[in-house]
Amino acid sequence: MGHLPPYAPMTARLGPLPPRSRDELYGYEMKWDGVRALGYVEGGRLRLVSRNGLDVTVAYPELGPLADAVAGAAVLDGEIVAFGPRGHPSFAALQPRMHQRDPAKIRMLARTTPVTYLIFDILHRGDATAIRLPYVERRDLLDRTISAGERWDVPPYSPGGGAAAFRTSHELRLEGVVAKRLTSAYQPGRRSGDWVKVKHFRTQEVVVGGWKPGEGRRARGIGSLLLGVRDPAGRLVYAGHVGTGFTEAALADLGARLAPLARATSPFADEVPREHARHAHWTEPVLVGEVRYAEWTGDGRLRHPSWRGLRPDRRAEDVVREPG
DNA sequence: TTCCGACAGTGGGGTCGCAAT
């Protein structure tokens, strides 16, 4: 009766698709938008541990039967995903579950929005670690270890074929793909270049309608910019803030440009939430920039926005929310 | 010498729980 050792999840570096000349060195997996979890199966029980080392087992009772679908003791690595109404992973659908402690609410959510554990790696089997095995051998071991179930799956990987996999991920409305070196070992706790996540980014032109002061290094200047886009009626609608992507030089430049544009009231047609408006310095909505982002949230905010730079060639009147 | 990898530090959208008001 061995005791499974703790593992820390290996993470991927963000980057471009490997060049065609190196394509066949990688296995490609779909990237699922959910929460990362290691699954410790031992003594007929499953224990789920978050990236931060917290035991999150109680939040996902529908995954419990996985313990019976695993041959012997094992440590699995995968993503817990909630599928939205249109059949693709929805982080928003998962969020109420992630922090929930109330057993009654958890049971209710498990009925209405059951999750799926998408397993893509195995770190331990029986009383032996598997992390030194190359990726392809771990994947083989994974297939031999788990039998199919309703609420979990071992999605396939594609050896080579990165460009096609990336296109497929777009058609399926997924975040992108993860390219993993076929010969690489599992490196616990490391953000290794052997795993590269390749994401679909969108860009959006935005109007700057204000800014908020920063803290620490940025205490004397801009911390983030308040952004807006025009709706079909031409009204400037609040779209959230962006606080990353600029160099210190860019921040200083923006500060100088925004200073003469100061005004007393919000330029947005809709109401900016009070937490966001607190400490805001409003400006005339004339400066246009571009951000890169992951998706629009249900509240019309940009998720994971990063600043790309000013767009002096664009007029603030023409900045509309683009489809996507 | 230059480059890479790891870290610290800044910022974002969200949710929940709890303490302060």
Added chain:
DNA sequence: ATTGCGACCCCACTATCGGAA
């Protein structure tokens, strides 16, 4: 009862420094 705040999830990015290449 409401509000504020920290702890968690997801994350992008810049600046820095020491060691590898």
